Amino acid sequence: MDTNNTIIELKGISKSYNGMKVLDKLNLTIHDKEFVTLLGPSGCGKTTILRIIGGFVEQDEGDVFFMGKNINDLPPHKRQLNTVFQKYALFTHLDVYENVAFGLRLKKTPEKEIAKKVKEMLELVNLKGYESRRVDVLSGGQQQRVAIARALANNPKVLLLDEPLGALDLKLRKGMQVELKKIQQSLGITFIYVTHDQEEALTMSDTIVVMENGKIHQMGTPTDIYNEPIDAFTADFIGESNIVPGIMHKDYLVEFSGKCYECLDKGFEQDEEVDVVIRPEDIKLVEPNEKMITGIVETVVFKGMHYEMRIRCGEKLWKAQDTIFEPVGKEVGIHLTPNDIHVMKKSDFVPNNSKEVVTPNPENEGSNEN
Amino acid sequence: MINLKAKWAAGPYIVWMILFTIIPMLMILYYAFTDNNGAFTFENMVSAWDYVPTLIRSIWLALIATVICLIMAFPFAYSISRKPMSKQKMFVMLVMLPMWMNFLLRTHALAQLFEDNGIINTVLQSIGIGRIQMMGTEFAVVVGMVYNFLPFMILPLYSIMTKIDQSLVESAHDLGANNIQVLFKILIPLSVPGIVSGITMVFVPAVSTFVISKFLGGTDFYLIGDAIEAQILGNSYNLHTGSATSLILMVIVIITMLIFSRIDTEEVEETLA
Known part of the structure; x- marks a missing residue:
């Protein structure tokens, strides 16, 4: 593949928590404008990768490059990427408008531009007219949209998404999957998406990275991964x-x-x-x-x-x-x-017949996770 | 059915409150506006006016103590709220530990440290600095207030801060906020309820204390609490002036609390922004 459009590169990343190796000398190259999904069972290290890219976790070993520059020592607030957190992490003391405007205000953007950008972002996520609502009275799906608008308002080069649809019910999830893909394509930026839901990964991704135990099993297009799984684990996990x-x-x-x-x-x-x-x-x-x-x-x-x-x-x-x-x-x-x-x-992998079927929990919809 | 039960459940406390809060307050009100013969008068209020300088001094010292408590408690409460649960419990216990000992004893112990021949002065002299007069100073009284009331600032702050999810801090950083901006735009606004109750719980007992000033302030140190005590129990016995002074103090405290309770998060956010 063309190496010129590499936006993020991880080289030899290792990370342990309390002596438990979460990532083991991992290399990963992410291309610009791609929708990349890190897919794997819980505990496979996918969220840790995302947090290392975001700057919230420091790797024990290895380097992170962003547009060719080493950003190991760059704190999160100086990285040109934004995150949509799993639990939304909206600021409950601010209304929808101020949540979306948060990053722009920090940059001392003129009020007029903020107003324009917030309007644009809320239109993008279909929340027109919600400006003055309190965020804690919104439904789960709406909170998620505010979180996405807030992260995108900063014009990031890369958007990191940590299982953002995990708390939504199945129908909302399916709708949001399509919308997220549309947003990614219309903005033309890179999305790095973490999920354990293989169907979600297949629906949205340009590239899927299948992970287990801190290692990458296979990286490729959804079609490749589904049709030509490289090993039994990948085959079993995808479909x-x-x-x-x-x-x-x-x-x-x-x-x-x-x-x-x-x-x-x-x-x-x-x-x-x-x-x-x-x-x-x-x-x-x-x-x-x-x-x-x-x-x-x-x-x-x-x-x-x-x-x-x-x-x-x-x-x-x-x-x-x-x-x-x-x-x-x-x-x-x-x-x-x-x-x-x-x-x-042949691999050591033993397929589990009672394999975890990812079930959405619809009772979470509309409730505020506090 | 449940409502009826709930009503009865509050019964014992209501009796208690009538006996020990409502009736005493009415008595203060009565004494404050009557003379020895039981006739209505404003005379007591006029005599209580003499205590205004003492009152101002009390408010000033209580204010200093409250601010010191807030400055010390805020970062501490935040840092324990970020620790794992087991460590949080240990730190909270350490904070509460001094409160298991009697208030008078604690203040006495502090006086032992501050005395002219106390431990601090002995140490200072032995290392060649020499004795420092501490007893009877505003310094000693403020330290006494901070020492006694600091836990009351830490605990409400800590309990509100445990509810601030770490992901809020991370997302603020993510959106470009540095540590100072996270403090002023996220942590302080979200901690306002804890700050308000902490201030109330430190300021109110500090402004009316008489034990601390008595034990640490020496003979000449006079706060409004001492004035009231002297009039109701002590040598300048005058129940009527004492009640009037109490009433003035109470009104000031109530006004302060009303002001604090009206502060809401948005106003703080607007001021800080």
């Missing part, structure tokens, strides 16, 4: 997947669950043990024959767009999604084309 152990007999031929399949992968050693990842939506359930994996339908859940089924094949429970209903107890065959099979290097 649902079936992960089974397999043996790569030779290029383009992999064996798993006792059957041999053609695949598109090559470059492994002969008979190398591998992880095979198959997306539930890629599985087609057909009349069984001896060339394919077969199993018994164990559960069927109607999900609206499709049926989600669990197919029992001996020890292994396959997740499958299909628009055609198969009754419980029926024997079915799992049909796979070479395109559906993703072979990756």
